[in-house]
Amino acid sequence: MEVIFMNRLSKLSGQHEEHAQLWIGEEEGAWHLGWSRYEEGDREDSSWYEGSSWDELLHIYRHQLAIQMSEGYRPLIQGLFHESEDLKSRSYGGQRLHCYSERYGNEELYADLCTWRRRRAAADRKAPYFIATNRLLRMISAFVPQTMDELMQLPGVGESKANEYGQEWMELTSGVERSTAFPLDWVQSVLSEDEYESWLYKQKEQKYKQELDKFTTRKQVLEGMKEGYTLEEIVNRSGLSRRELIELLETLDLEGYETDSLLDAELAVMPEQEQEAVWNAYEELGDSFLKPVLHKVYGGDKPGGGNLEQVYERLRMIRIRFRRHAEAERNAG
Incomplete structure (x- = not known):
C-alpha cells in the first residue's frame, strides 16, 4: 500500500504525552484511512475506511478527526481542516460564553428554564426555539443574570426579547446563588485555550456527524434505486x-x-x-x-x-x- 498522506498528533494525559498517526493510503484502486496510536512502545491500529469512494473517505476523515481533536489530540502539521483560521475568527465574544455555559452551567436551573419554555411555547402556540434557543437558556443557567441590564449582556438577548420574557427569567434566577459576576470579560481568562479548542472541535464533531449521516443516507438511496428496490424497501434501508x-x-x-x-x-x-x-x-x-x-x-x-x-x-x-x-x-x- 502506498501512503499518500500522514500526520502525527499528540496530546498530554497528565504528565504523559500520547502519540498517534493519521494516514491515508491507496492500494489497487482502493482507498484506506486509518489511525495508529502509540503507547509505551505498543502500536494500536484502527481502520476507519476502506473502499473506492474518495468523497465517503473525506466525510469519515473529518468526523473521526474532529472526535480525536475534541479529546485533546493536536496535529504536528496544522491545517487538517483549516482549524487555525476557524479558531482565530471565533476566539472571542459569544463563542467563549457559549463554551463556558455548556461546561459550567447550572443543570437544575437549565431544567427549570426548559420547563418554563415548554409551557410558554404551548401558551403562545409557538415552537419552543422561537421563544429561546437551548444556547440562550444555557447561558442564563451559567451566568444567572438577576437584572435586566445583566440579562441584555448575553448574546442573543435584545430589547424585544428582554421586554417579552425577561421578567419571567428574572423570577427563575432571583433565588439562585451564583459565584460569578457581570460584566463577563473574565470568561476570557478562565477558559484555557486548550479547553476552548477542544470544545470547538466537539462542535465540529457534531457538524461532521450530521454531514456523514446525510452522505450515507443519500448513498443508500442511490444504491437502492440502482438495485430496483421499492419505495418502501428504500425507506426501511435508509431510515x-x-x-x-x-x-x-x-x-x-x-x-x-x-x-x-x-x-x-x-x-x-x-x-x-x-x-x-x-x-x-x-x-x-x-x-x-x-x-x-x-x-x-x-x-x-x-x-x-x-x-x-x-x-x-x-x-x-x-x-x-x-x-x-x-x-x-x-x-x-
Whole structure:
C-alpha cells in the first residue's frame, strides 16, 4: 500500500504525552484511512475506511478527526481542516460564553428554564426555539443574570426579547446563588485555550456527524434505486420517512439521477386518466403548491378511499416528472 498522506498528533494525559498517526493510503484502486496510536512502545491500529469512494473517505476523515481533536489530540502539521483560521475568527465574544455555559452551567436551573419554555411555547402556540434557543437558556443557567441590564449582556438577548420574557427569567434566577459576576470579560481568562479548542472541535464533531449521516443516507438511496428496490424497501434501508425520501428524489432528479424506474413502479397503481388530470392541473396552476392541484383534481374527495398522505405522495412524484419536462422545454427553447 502506498501512503499518500500522514500526520502525527499528540496530546498530554497528565504528565504523559500520547502519540498517534493519521494516514491515508491507496492500494489497487482502493482507498484506506486509518489511525495508529502509540503507547509505551505498543502500536494500536484502527481502520476507519476502506473502499473506492474518495468523497465517503473525506466525510469519515473529518468526523473521526474532529472526535480525536475534541479529546485533546493536536496535529504536528496544522491545517487538517483549516482549524487555525476557524479558531482565530471565533476566539472571542459569544463563542467563549457559549463554551463556558455548556461546561459550567447550572443543570437544575437549565431544567427549570426548559420547563418554563415548554409551557410558554404551548401558551403562545409557538415552537419552543422561537421563544429561546437551548444556547440562550444555557447561558442564563451559567451566568444567572438577576437584572435586566445583566440579562441584555448575553448574546442573543435584545430589547424585544428582554421586554417579552425577561421578567419571567428574572423570577427563575432571583433565588439562585451564583459565584460569578457581570460584566463577563473574565470568561476570557478562565477558559484555557486548550479547553476552548477542544470544545470547538466537539462542535465540529457534531457538524461532521450530521454531514456523514446525510452522505450515507443519500448513498443508500442511490444504491437502492440502482438495485430496483421499492419505495418502501428504500425507506426501511435508509431510515427516511416516505415524505423525506420523495423530497430527496426531487433533489436527485434535478441533479440528473435516473428516478423513472422507481416512479414507474410507485405510480403503476394510479390510473392514467388520474395522472393526466394531475399533469393538466400543474400546467394550469403551476407546481409551487400542492393543495390547489389537489382541490382541482379531486375537489373535496380523496381518490379510491386512499389516505391523504398517499395522495400527496403521488402528487409529488408526478411533479418530479412535470418539472423535468418543463425544464427540458425551457432548455430546448
